[in-house]
Amino acid sequence: MAKSRIVAIGASSGGVEALKYLAGRLPPDFPAPIVVVQHLSPESPGYLPEILRRAGPLSAQNGIERDVLKAGHIYVAPPDGHMLVGKGGYIRLGRGAKENRVRPAIDPLFRSAALAYGNGAIGVVLTGSLDDGTAGLAAIKGCGGTTVVQDPADAAVPSMPQSALRHVMIDHVVPLSGMATLLERLVKADPPADMQREAL
Numbered sequence: 001m002a003k004s005r006i007v008a009i010g011a012s013s014g015g016v017e018a019l020k021y022l023a024g025r026l027p028p029d030f031p032a033p034i035v036v037v038q039h040l041s042p043e044s045p046g047y048l049p050e051i052l053r054r055a056g057p058l059s060a061q062n063g064i065e066r067d068v069l070k071a072g073h074i075y076v077a078p079p080d081g082h083m084l085v086g087k088g089g090y091i092r093l094g095r096g097a098k099e100n101r102v103r104p105a106i107d108p109l110f111r112s113a114a115l116a117y118g119n120g121a122i123g124v125v126l127t128g129s130l131d132d133g134t135a136g137l138a139a140i141k142g143c144g145g146t147t148v149v150q151d152p153a154d155a156a157v158p159s160m161p162q163s164a165l166r167h168v169m170i171d172h173v174v175p176l177s178g179m180a181t182l183l184e185r186l187v188k189a190d191p192p193a194d195m196q197r198e199a200l
Contacts, residue, residue: 005117005120006032006034006120007186008035008037008110008122008136009022010106010125011106011127012102012106012127012129012160013039013129014127015127016038018150019048020051020055021055022126022179023055023060024056025056026183026184030183030187035069035085037076037106037109039104039128042079042103052074063076063093065091065093066090077109081104082103082108082109083108084108084111085113087116089116096108099132100130100131106132108136110133111135111136114136114143119143119192122147122187123145124179126155127150127156127158129160130159130160131159133163134164141168144193145192149170151174152165
């Protein structure tokens with residue numbers, strides 16, 4: 001059985017700076033694992049975990065197949081691979097087809113979090129272009145989880161948050177400056193009542 005809470009974050013254009021800012025404001029005892037997809041070039045050297053480790057107190061690493069998810073750790077999708085979470089609370093990696101023209105993509109991670117964690121999943125869409133993450137947030141919402149987007153007015157590139165707001169009933173819209181406090185509050189609270197819905 002998976003642990004009760006997970007935070008899944010998706011970002012694209014402007015995301016490295018946003019993630020760095022967020023990592024710098026999370027507490028060292030953050031009580032849930034954080035899984036992250038940042039759109040990357042297939043040729044990227046994969047330095048984002050190192051950037052996040054330097055920015056704040058949490059451990060950060062590229063996702064490794066079958067790694068067990070631990071609270072207070074950040075797991076980043078490696079370049080040119082989708083990252084999913086399994087129902088036992090572990091990482092799955094794959095080289096499936098691109099989604100939304102990218103790999104890694106946000107939607108596969110969010111869908112897997114919805115299925116693995118149900119109402120304990122918290123999905124977060126940060127700055128980025130186009131609409132990756134919208135369908136994944138719908139899946140999280142459909143499983144009774146919690147949906148969060150960065151306020152488009154605060155995002156370096158507002159398209160992804162705007163798309164999510166147009167198509168999904170979003171629970172929280174906050175600027176980046178309020179994101180760490182919100183996420184800490186959400187993971188410490190009891191999950192929402194189980195809606196007993198299936199992911200879309």
